[in-house]
Amino acid sequence: MDILTVFCEIDDFCNEFEPRFNQMLIGDGKRRRNKPGAMALSEVMTIMVMFHLSGFRNLKTFYNGFVCRYLTREFPQLSSYNRFVERERDALIPLWCLLHLRRGSCTGISFVDATTLKVCQNLRIPRHKVCAGSAGRGKTSVGWFYGFKLHLIINDQGELLSCYLTAGNTDDRQPVSGMVKKARKMFGKLFGDKGYISKALTECLQEGEVQLVTGIKKNMKNKLVNCYDQLLLRKRAIIETVNDQLKNISQIEHSRH
Template sequence: MFDFTEIFCAIDDFFKKFEPIYWQFLKQENKRKRIRLATLSLSEIVTIAICYKTSQVNNFKTFFQLLYQFESKLFKSLPCYKNMLSLINQHQLAIHALHRALSKGQACQYLWIDSTPLPVCKNKRIPRSHHALDDIASRGKSSIDWFYGCKLHLLMNSEGQIVNTVLSPGHIADIRKIEELVDGLLATVYGDRGYIGKSIKTKLLEQDIDLITYPRKNMRVSLLLFSDEYHLRQRKRIETLIGLLKEKYHLVSSKHRAISGFLAGIFSSLCAYQLCQKNKPKIHVVRNLAYP
């Protein structure tokens, strides 16, 4: 079970430094639109969004009613449900900034990469729903089935911490986002066969990034170092991370009716994992060892 006070303190420490920059940015981007301050602080708004993802409640309206009934004393003045939802969607950029700050400095020598589909509706409902997400959603294919939505590309370190994430339309191939994920890093990256590409591997080597994958069945088999073979076998740990995001932190939802709400939900789930997950899927690192 989550602790409102503990989560709020961690979030408020970040926003004490970031909030002035954030409001200045909003004023520059919305010169013709008046920005009104809410009765809740930015830290409180983000705390509520993240605590919802850590709860066992799948419906935000039910969660907000419980919050209003039992925990309202922790907040200055809670707005109505509709205004609360609007505030969270309005400040999805602030939640994204918190996620990026929590990811900063998590890079290490060995990293694991993977992607996961984020369907926004069932395939049979595509023609009559979710037109609000048409700008970012598209048909794509995962290892299981076709879907309509987006893809979340993740980079994880050996401690089970999220190093970087990128969101893309569903039809974008995994390999097309790897450069953006590893930009500015120096590491050995382990991925599945979806990241095989001679040109991309050569390009990454020029940036001191070694991309290691298993070969396809029709490719020449090359002998890997024992350490690389071991680390490739541990790739299932990042799938455990994705499973936690989806099952425990409600990463996938078909209830969003606006892009801002969809993005706010994704970033809130990522922040919830980063702040609240105690037992992360760690990987024991084996240094460069060859076969005897």
Template sequence: MKNLVELYCDVDDFCKIFIPQWQKQLLEDGTKKRQRTGQMTTSEVMTIVVGFHMSHYRDFKNYYLGHVSAFYKDAFPNLLSYTRFLAVMPRIIAPMCAYFSTLKGKPTGIEFIDSTSIKVCHNIRIPRHKTFKGVAQRGKGTMGWFYGFKLHLVVNHLGEIVAAKVTSGNVHDTQPVSELAEHLPDKLYGDKGYLSKALAADLFDKGVTLITTVRKNMKAKAMSLWDRAMLSKRFIIETINDQLKNISFIEHSRHRSVNGFMLNLLAGLVAYCLKKDKPSLNISDVELNSVVVA
């Protein structure tokens, strides 16, 4: 885990390159606007937000007031009040999204796909939930019905996130696969939720072989021993989903805006990408090359 000083150096190096290029591409309406710099830089705000998801705190207010304000006051001399910091947080959504894009892993030829639910409230509170009204939807996963969104992930055998997409909770798992697998080089492993002849044919045309398990009432597929072994290793992406929820803390029910939800999710994904010890499969280079060549 990186401390805030190491994290700040990484984020600041990124912002020095990204922010000037981003500002050049922003659309203008012709009116003159003051370009006032905030008391805290974009790098500082991003560092604190990501640092929360790398800490053991489960509540951002306690993290900000009890940890950052108490121990890092000298590192952030222009530290804002808690309420003012919440007001400036939405400004870093675009930089955070770009930063996450730079941290994603590269396809290795052995990728796994899965989705996980992102609940925004308890089921009994759905009728009176207003924050995500018209945006979140009811969906059903392995743990039953939920109200919120789905996070669709593609990861490689090294435990690195290769692609990610957020949809409403009622979107079928197969719908975003074509987009997520756009630049994959070889095989993509998924569970029986991704069974679809049309999807498999579409991916095959793009050079991607979709390999899935089958339902109990279906005949067993003919596949190589290697593919069977890789299907049995799908726990890697389930472990990653578990870490995203319980360590990077991408899911909670206290959101007050869609912007807050997106920033919380992005910062959690960034925090995971910066982890040194990720879940991975012990596959040698010789084994990997033999599979890719085959």
């Protein structure tokens, strides 16, 4: 993706977002400096987005070895790497709001899945401190892990409808109803794997005009499923493709060796 296109879209968003966001902030009565940084917020956000599109494995190499060497014309007021990392905190809420604005629209065919985000190897769990207060131990079909779960709902075109981040020990079914409510006018059928089998969840989604469709386990009684639903259950691999792109191309998962 062209860096100019990315920057223009983010900069237009920041011009609308920052004034409204600053008006909503609640002060503590103390006078504080409000000196703007050398780099604009839109520049920081653009570099963060481009990192996940670049294929680099870590941010430090991308920033010092690529941005500071080859993108000085595009970003004439580049700060040091340490200062850039500090500015990333300012970009967290704007990026989250931009993500929600960029969500797709429901087409009546949706897919739900959860993927693991490991923060360290299992041997390092007792020494891990960065995410000690928020990460959790969970278990998947391939074994135990320590970190988070990313829950996604996408449409049949691979566009994101809703997302949610939880600790690794969270049941996959727990955030689904809330994600459906926060999506843009979600309707139709929601396809998931056998881990989403739940009578309570099915009834809850039906109240919102969403039908949950899953496979059946070996120890369950057979139930009639029309050919159309069976075909779409096989197409559920599209969300696995999205997970793979996020984790192995965009590098949203990183754990030390």
